[in-house]
Amino acid sequence: MSTPTESFPEAEIIQNTESNATKGAGALVEWFRASTQYINAHRGKTFVVALSGEALASEHLRNLVSDLTLLHSLGVKLVLVHGARPQIDAALTAAKLQLEFHKGMRVTDPDSLAVIASVVGAESIRLEALFSAGTTSSTSAPLAVAGSEALTLSRGNFITAMPIGVHNGIDFHHTGRVRRVKAAAIAKRLEERTIVLQSNLGYSLTGEIFNLTAEEVATELAIAIKADKLIFLVPQEGVCDEQGELITSLNPASAALAAERFSASDIDIDKSLGGALKACIKANAAGVNRAHLIGYRSNGALIRELFTREGAGSLISDDSLDTLRQATIDDVSAILSLIRPLEADGTLVERSRERLETEIENFKVIELEGAIIACAALYRTSESLAEIACIATHPNYRRGGLGARLLQSLSAEAKRLGIEKVFVLTTVTAHWFIDHGFAQGTLDDLPEQRQALYNLQRKSKIFLKSV
Numbered sequence: 206m207s208t209p210t211e212s213f214p215e216a217e218i219i220q221n222t223e224s225n226a227t228k229g230a231g232a233l234v235e236w237f238r239a240s241t242q243y244i245n246a247h248r249g250k251t252f253v254v255a256l257s258g259e260a261l262a263s264e265h266l267r268n269l270v271s272d273l274t275l276l277h278s279l280g281v282k283l284v285l286v287h288g289a290r291p292q293i294d295a296a297l298t299a300a301k302l303q304l305e306f307h308k309g310m311r312v313t314d315p316d317s318l319a320v321i322a323s324v325v326g327a328e329s330i331r332l333e334a335l336f337s338a339g340t341t342s343s344t345s346a347p348l349a350v351a352g353s354e355a356l357t358l359s360r361g362n363f364i365t366a367m368p369i370g371v372h373n374g375i376d377f378h379h380t381g382r383v384r385r386v387k388a389a390a391i392a393k394r395l396e397e398r399t400i401v402l403q404s405n406l407g408y409s410l411t412g413e414i415f416n417l418t419a420e421e422v423a424t425e426l427a428i429a430i431k432a433d434k435l436i437f438l439v440p441q442e443g444v445c446d447e448q449g450e451l452i453t454s455l456n457p458a459s460a461a462l463a464a465e466r467f468s469a470s471d472i473d474i475d476k477s478l479g480g481a482l483k484a485c486i487k488a489n490a491a492g493v494n495r496a497h498l499i500g501y502r503s504n505g506a507l508i509r510e511l512f513t514r515e516g517a518g519s520l521i522s523d524d525s526l527d528t529l530r531q532a533t534i535d536d537v538s539a540i541l542s543l544i545r546p547l548e549a550d551g552t553l554v555e556r557s558r559e560r561l562e563t564e565i566e567n568f569k570v571i572e573l574e575g576a577i578i579a580c581a582a583l584y585r586t587s588e589s590l591a592e593i594a595c596i597a598t599h600p601n602y603r604r605g606g607l608g609a610r611l612l613q614s615l616s617a618e619a620k621r622l623g624i625e626k627v628f629v630l631t632t633v634t635a636h637w638f639i640d641h642g643f644a645q646g647t648l649d650d651l652p653e654q655r656q657a658l659y660n661l662q663r664k665s666k667i668f669l670k671s672v
C-alpha cells in the first residue's frame with residue numbers, strides 16, 4: 206500500500222488529526238503527571254468554597270459544579286457556602302419591596318425575610334439538582350452516576366445566628382451575624398463523604414431565621430472547622446495590581462493594602478473583592494493557612510489554581526513573607542551578589558554594574574525581610590517578542606516556587622505590553638523552562654538584531670513561549 210499522502214489526500218488529514226490528537230493527549234498526560242503531587246497534597250484536606258450569588262447566576266456554574274465534583278472525587282472534603290444577593294435583589298424588586306442598605310448591610314424586615322428565605326432555598330435546591338445530574342458540562346464529563354451514593358450533598362441548621370440589632374437608630378431586623386458554627390456536625394458529614402451545602406441563612410436560639418452574608422458564614426465556618434483552605438470564587442481573575450497584573454500570592458500585609466484599595470472603590474465588584482480579601486486575612490489570622498481568590502468566569506481556574514504550579518488566582522497566606530516587586534537602583538548591589546557566582550560558573554552571562562544600573566528597570570526582584578532572594582529581567586526585543594533573562598534564585602531559597610513566580614510575573618507583564626512570545630537563552634536550565642511550558646526554538650525565531658548578539662561560543666539553547 207502506498208503512502209497515504211500520495212494517493213489518499215484525506216489520509217493526510219487523518220494523519221494530521223491523529224498527530225494533533227496524540228500531541229493533545231501528550232500534553233494532557235504531562236499535565237496529569239505534573240498534578241500528581243497536588244492530588245496527593247489535597248486528598249483528605251477540607252476546603253470551604255464560597256459561591257456568591259453572582260457565581261450562581263453565571264454561565265460558568267455548570268463547569269464550576271463539575272470542578273467541585275472532581276475535587277470531591279479526588280478526596281477533598283468540601284463545604285460549599287452560597288449567597289444569593291442578585292437573586293434576592295431581583296425577587297424583592299419583583300415583589301415591590303424596598304431594597305434597604307446601611308453601610309453596605311441589608312435591612313431584612315419581616316416582609317423581605319419571607320422573600321429572601323424562598324429565594325435562598327430555591328438556590329440551594331438548584332445547586333443540589335446540578336450536583337445530582339448524571340452529566341453536566343459541555344464536555345459532558347460524567348458528573349456522577351445518577352443516583353449513586355458517591356455524590357451526596359447535606360444541608361442543615363449548622364449556623365446559629367444572632368441579630369445585628371439597631372445601629373444609629375436603624376433596626377436591621379432579621380439581618381444577623383454568625384453566633385456559632387456546629388463544627389462537629391459538619392465534620393461528621395464530611396467524614397461520611399458528603400458535600401456540606403450551607404446557605405447564607407442562620408437560625409437563632411429563639412428559632413428565628415436570620416439573613417447573613419455568605420462571606421461571613423464561609424469565613425466563620427472555615428475557622429470553626431479548622432479548614433485547610435478557604436476559597437472565594439470571584440468575578441475578577443483574582444487580586445490584580447494597579448496595572449491589571451494578577452498577583453499570584455500575597456502575604457497578609459500586602460493583602461490588607463489591596464483590601465483597602467478595593468474597598469475604597471466605587472465599583473460594587475471591587476468592593477466585594479475588598480470584603481473577600483478582609484475575610485481571607487481574618488481566616489489566615491485564625492489558622493486557616495491558605496485562602497484563595499479565584500475567578501469563576503475563567504473556565505477551569507479552580508482546577509488550575511489548585512493543581513498547577515503557576516496557579517490561576519491569588520493565594521493569601523502567611524507562609525511567604527516575601528514580596529515580588531519592580532527592582533530599583535538600590536537593588537543593584539544585592540542583585541550583583543546574587544548573580545556573580547552564577548556568572549563565575551558560566552550559568553549566566555556576565556553583566557557589569559554599569560550595565561545593570563542602566564537596565565535596572567527591566568528587573569523584578571523578590572525581597573524577603575529586606576534581602577533580595579531572587580531576580581529576573583524582561584527585555585523587549587521587537588513588537589511581538591521579549592527576552593526573559595538573568596533569572597536567579599538564591600540557593601537557600603530554591604525549590605520554593607520563587608523562580609516560577611518571577612517567570613509568571615514577567616510573562617504577564619509581557620502580555621500586558623502586547624507581546625506575543627517570550628524567549629530565553631539557556632545553557633544549563635532547559636528542562637526548567639520546558640517544565641514551565643517553553644518549547645525549543647532556533648536562532649531564526651529571534652529578531653535580527655538579537656541574532657546578531659548571539660554568542661556562537663556559548664551555544665545557548667533557545668526556548669520560546671506564547672504569553
Ligand SMILES: CC(C)(COP(=O)(O)OP(=O)(O)OC[C@H]1O[C@@H](n2cnc3c(N)ncnc32)[C@H](O)[C@@H]1OP(=O)(O)O)[C@@H](O)C(=O)NCCC(=O)NCCS
Pocket residue numbers: 547552553579595596597598599602603604605606607608609610629630631632633634635636637
Ligand atoms: C532555575 C532557578 C531559577 C529556579 O528557581 P527556583 O526558585 O528554585 O524555582 P522553582 O521553585 O520554581 O523550581 C524549582 C524546580 O526547578 C528545578 N530546577 C532547578 N534548576 C533546574 C535546572 N537547571 N534544570 C531542571 N530543573 C531545574 C528544581 O529541581 C525544582 O524542581 P522540583 O519542584 O521538581 O523539585 C534556580 O534554580 C536558579 O537560580 N538556578 C541558577 C540560575 C539559572 O539557571 N538561571 C536560568 C539561566 S537561563
